[in-house]
Amino acid sequence: MTNAAVSPLSASVLVLNRLYMAVHVISVRRAFGLLFRELAEVIHVEEGQYANYDFDSWREISEMRANFKAPHDDWIRSVNFEIQVPRVIRLLSYDRLPKQAIRFNRRNIFARDGNRCQYCGRKFPTSELSLDHVKPRSRGGDTSWENIVCSCVKCNVKKGGRTPQEAHMHLIRQPVKPKRSPLLSIKLGNPKYESWKSFLDNAYWSVDLK
16 A cells, blocks of 8 residues: 555546446445456556456456555555556446536535635635525526535625625636536546546546546
């Protein structure tokens, strides 16, 4: 394990369908379950090239690589062996295409706005943020990507049932519907998921994170 403070099981794994299209993001535990049951294979990307491994061959290659661990690799140790956490797996008999809709929910709105109040600009834990209708519902404002923003409690109370202009408040950024999954964008900012970019074509940015 490269970081003793963070469990390798907390990492994520990109899932491809049989046609090498990204369709999902899952937990490490679930990924190893698919590999062990021979429902998927590891796709390992290195220097622009990729290779395919079943569970047994991935275990063997992991043993060879164990003495040359890269800084952003994750490893899981069992009683008898140590195995590297794969970043990408491919389902062997799944042809369905990726979902094209980005879910409109609290989690994605917080991720889009970076957990930052869109009025004062300060960053807060999710537990200290609320969602605000820029144009109040009492004025006909809808619940949509373009009218909902993160707001801290203080700013939400200050704004009340008014528009930002009436409350003499200014948005730090106009809310828009994201072109790709906000949570996925956050993941891609982490160097450990660099290999995902090889499979995330612009047409398939709406992969759901679990």
